[in-house]
Each structure stands twice: as structure tokens, then as C-alpha cells.
Amino acid sequence: MPADSPTPPYDALAAGYDVVMAHVDYAEWADHVLDLLDAHGAAPRSILELGCGTGSLAIELHERGPFRYLGTDRSAAMVRVARAKAELHGLDDLRFDLADFTDFAVSEPFDAALLLYDGLNYLLDEAGIEALLARVHAALRPGGLFVVDQSTPANSINNEAFFADEGEAEGFSFVRRSHYDREARLHTNEFELTVEGATYTERHVQRAYTRQEVAALVAASPLRPLGAYDGFSLDPATDASERVHWVLQRPA
Numbered sequence: 001m002p003a004d005s006p007t008p009p010y011d012a013l014a015a016g017y018d019v020v021m022a023h024v025d026y027a028e029w030a031d032h033v034l035d036l037l038d039a040h041g042a043a044p045r046s047i048l049e050l051g052c053g054t055g056s057l058a059i060e061l062h063e064r065g066p067f068r069y070l071g072t073d074r075s076a077a078m079v080r081v082a083r084a085k086a087e088l089h090g091l092d093d094l095r096f097d098l099a100d101f102t103d104f105a106v107s108e109p110f111d112a113a114l115l116l117y118d119g120l121n122y123l124l125d126e127a128g129i130e131a132l133l134a135r136v137h138a139a140l141r142p143g144g145l146f147v148v149d150q151s152t153p154a155n156s157i158n159n160e161a162f163f164a165d166e167g168e169a170e171g172f173s174f175v176r177r178s179h180y181d182r183e184a185r186l187h188t189n190e191f192e193l194t195v196e197g198a199t200y201t202e203r204h205v206q207r208a209y210t211r212q213e214v215a216a217l218v219a220a221s222p223l224r225p226l227g228a229y230d231g232f233s234l235d236p237a238t239d240a241s242e243r244v245h246w247v248l249q250r251p252a
Contacts, residue, residue, distance in 0.1 A: 012193045012200035014077035016172030017054050020191075029116065030060035032232045033147055036247050037112060039234060040226050042145050044111035048072070050101035050136075051119035055082030058094055070106070072099035102131040109141035115148040121187075121206035126217060129209075133221035133248075140250040146223060148246050153208040155242035156180040156187045163189060171196045180208070211237055211244050223248040 013020065037044060045067060052058055052071030062069065071094065073079050079096050086094040101115060102123065113136050123129050136146050163178030175192045191202040211228065218225050226247045228237040237244040 006201045006203050008075075009202050009204045010073075010075035011077050011202070012195055013174070013191060013202055014054065014075060014081050015195045016169060016174060016193070017078065017081065018056065019167050019169045019172060020174055020176070021053075021056070022167070024056075024117070026056045026060045028232065030057060030064060032245070033057075033061070033114060033116070034064060035234065036147055036227075036229065036245060037145055040145060040247055040249075042112060044145070046110045046112070048106065048110040048113040048139055050099075050104075050113065050115040050132075051117075051122075052082055052096060053078050053117075055085050055094065055096060057114075057116065058082070058096075059085065059089060059091065062091055062094060066093075068110075069094050070110070071096045072101065072104065074098065074100045102128050102135060104135055104139070106139045109144065110139055111141060111144050113140055113144070113146045115146075117149065118151045118206055120148055120150050120214070121208065122204075124186075124205065124207045126213075129214070129217050130221065133218065133223055136248075137222040137250050142250055143252040144250050145226070146246075146248040146250075148248065150209055150211075150214055150244050150246070151187075151206065152211060152242055152244060153182075153185055154240055156185075156208045157182065158242060163187075185209075211239065211241065214244070214246065218246065218248060221248075222250070224251050225249075 047067045047069050049071040052073050058071045079098050082096040160180045166175040173194045177190045180187045185208045187206045189204045193200040229245045230237045230241045231243050
């Protein structure tokens with residue numbers, strides 16, 4: 001039976017996050033990020049990744065570097081796993097720190113910042129996105145770029161049935177149930193987890209913002225929009241896009 005009360009998101013899930021995310025092609029995502037940066041004339045030497053999770057994207061990007069790389073996450077459990085993975089791969093130059101991407105500061109500016117795989121959608125109100133954009137502006141050097149993606153209502157509507165799944169690995173198993181509230185535009189994933197024989201539940205809630213809503217928030221921010229792209233392409237995003245990658249710039 002699951003635990004009586006849910007644990008905070010990613011506290012227990014961190015132990016098997018890579019099992020849950022086994023379907024994600026991080027190599028493709030790393031290539032796409034660099035393609036987006038290259039399309040806007042950027043060849044970054046330093047990258048700040050917000051919501052870095054267990055460091056899978058960081059490791060893929062490291063192979064395409066070199067970069068001064070800092071990955072941050074608000075979950076201490078995720079940061080611990082990311083550090084352990086980097087150590088296992090012998091990547092001593094990858095840094096991972098604990099930070100909330102709506103309230104953080106860096107000691108020196110970065111050429112590029114990233115927030116991917118629905119990180120923005122975890123901010124359930126516009127004030128959170130406004131804070132994110134302001135903090136990223138402060139963390140970038142003048143002319144620096146921010147690549148951030150969003151999952152749209154179209155993604156939740158078209159793929160709701162595919163979000164429910166289950167899996168297991170040594171010492172870990174999960175069952176995920178998913179529900180999308182079309183009126184509130186809130187997508188909830190509920191996890192039942194077994195970690196080394198202990199049981200937990202986690203509840204993850206995201207808001208499905210429209211492309212127009214994010215565009216308005218960007219327009220009111222100190223960052224300048226350079227492009228909004230459909231999925232993993234360089235085609236312009238449309239109202240039918242399920243995922244949008246934005247490229248934003250701190251003005252020089």
C-alpha cells in the first residue's frame with residue numbers, strides 16, 4: 001500500500017527517475033539545444049541548467065563541450081543523484097547545486113541558460129514565470145541566450161492516455177496515473193513508488209500554458225524573444241504545437 005501522505009515531488013522519485021524517464025532521448029535533446037543556440041549565432045562556453053534533474057542532459061552536453069557547466073535543481077535528492085552520476089562518469093568539472101529557479105543567483109554570468117522538459121509548466125501562476133525570467137536575465141551575460149520549453153494544452157489533450165505507465169528496476173518500481181483538467185488546464189501525475197521496499201506517493205501538478213500566454217509574459221520581461229519553435233524542429237511554433245522551444249536573449 002502507498003504511504004498515507006504524499007512526499008514532496010521528486011524526493012522519493014529521484015531514486016528511480018531515470019527509469020521513469022527511460023523513454024526520453026537526451027542525446028537528441030542535447031543536439032537540439034545546440035542547434036537552437038547555433039541558429040542564433042551562439043557558441044557558449046558556459047551553460048546554466050535549471051531543473052537539471054539527475055544530470056542526464058548535463059552529461060550529454062558535456063560530451064559536446066567543453067563548457068563551464070552548472071546544473072541546479074530544487075530537489076536535494078535529485079542533486080545528490082546527479083552528483084553521483086557525474087562522479088561515476090568521471091566528470092569532475094560538472095557542478096550541481098541546490099536552487100529554486102524562481103529565486104537564485106550566480107557568482108558569475110553564463111553565456112546560455114536552459115530550462116527543459118516542462119520545468120516552466122511546474123510554475124502554476126504567472127508570477128512564478130515572471131520571477132523565473134527576471135532571475136535568468138540576471139544570470140546571463142549581455143547577449144546571452146535562454147532556451148526554455150513549454151508543454152501546451154495540445155500536448156495534454158492529445159497524449160493524456162499515454163502519460164499513464166509503470167515500470168521497475170532493481171530496488172525501484174512505479175505506477176503513474178495521469179489526469180488533465182481541461183477547464184483549469186492543470187495536468188496531474190500521481191506516482192505510487194516502491195523504493196528499497198518502502199512505499200511512497202508523489203503528486204506532480206503542471207499548468208498547460210498556451211503559446212500566447214508565454215509570449216505575453218516574455219514580452220513583459222527584460223528578455224527579448226528570438227524565436228519559438230515547434231517540437232524538436234526549427235519550424236515556427238503554431239497553436240497546434242504540443243511542445244514549444246523558446247529562444248530568449250538578454251539584450252546586449
